[in-house]
Amino acid sequence: MESLSAYSTEFEEVRSRHLPDDKERIVSRLSFTGRDAIRAVQRAYSSALPFGLTFGDSSNVVAEKLEAGPFREGKSSTLPDYSAERFVHSHAVENLVVIAKYDTDLRLMAVYLMQADRTMLKAKHRGASLSKQNIEPGNIDKVEALRDQIPTLRWREAMAEGDELFNEADIATAETALNAFVDTVKAATSQRDAQAIRAAVKDIVLAINEINGRSGMIETLERDELGVLIDAVVRASGFSLPDDEDITAEWREW
Known part of the structure; x- marks a missing residue:
């Protein structure tokens, strides 16, 4: 979550507000992480993933389910030491950015959902x-x-x-x-x-x-x-x- 001022700088203006001041916090990212990709102290997300995704899906299956290939591919360093190589693919889906994180075999480990920022909307x-x-x-x-x-x-x-x-x-x-x-x-x-x-x-x-x-x-x-x-x-x-x-x-x- 981010402050209203930080959120408004990067994204479009918030459509509605309930708090009268800048103490309001805006959700900017939702993270779904699988059992095999987390530390022991964390709990794996076990409910249905958005877009019909499933932990363990290959990168090709993820692209098919999202109906969008990645616009950016790179390596990730934000997950624990689950595998020697960790990869991250970013997909544009309507007005969202869907970030898929993979292990060395390009099997889905985590999914992040973010609103497309001003740059992407432009x-x-x-x-x-x-x-x-x-x-x-x-x-x-x-x-x-x-x-x-x-x-x-x-x-x-x-x-x-x-x-x-x-x-x-x-x-x-x-x-x-x-x-x-x-x-x-x-x-x-x-x-x-x-x-x-x-x-x-x-x-x-x-x-x-x-x-x-x-x-x-x-x-x-x-x-x-x-x-x-x-x-x-x-x-x-x-x-x-x-x-x-x-x-x-x-x-x-x-």
């Missing part, structure tokens, strides 16, 4: 309005011009000056992915394909997620450089974004 609205985007084929030169803003040149200079945050292998991987992103957006711009532009954003964000998961080299400055570049490339195509919207937030982990 992304959902944006996805529904892609057909209304006014992509301009004549803007491919504007997209190409932004290739010069790929920040890997500065990263290499920082590495040469002794910054141990960076390594050549991950810089090269990021550079290849960023050039591919610009190429894809150029092609999508020429075809007026807003869906392909959004998919290109997802691909580059996931690629940087993977790089950062290995090296941790995306800190505040690097995050800002990448965010500015991705936003500028998308806008250069004619894709319209509100000034306060981060198109990377739906998938970004850095």
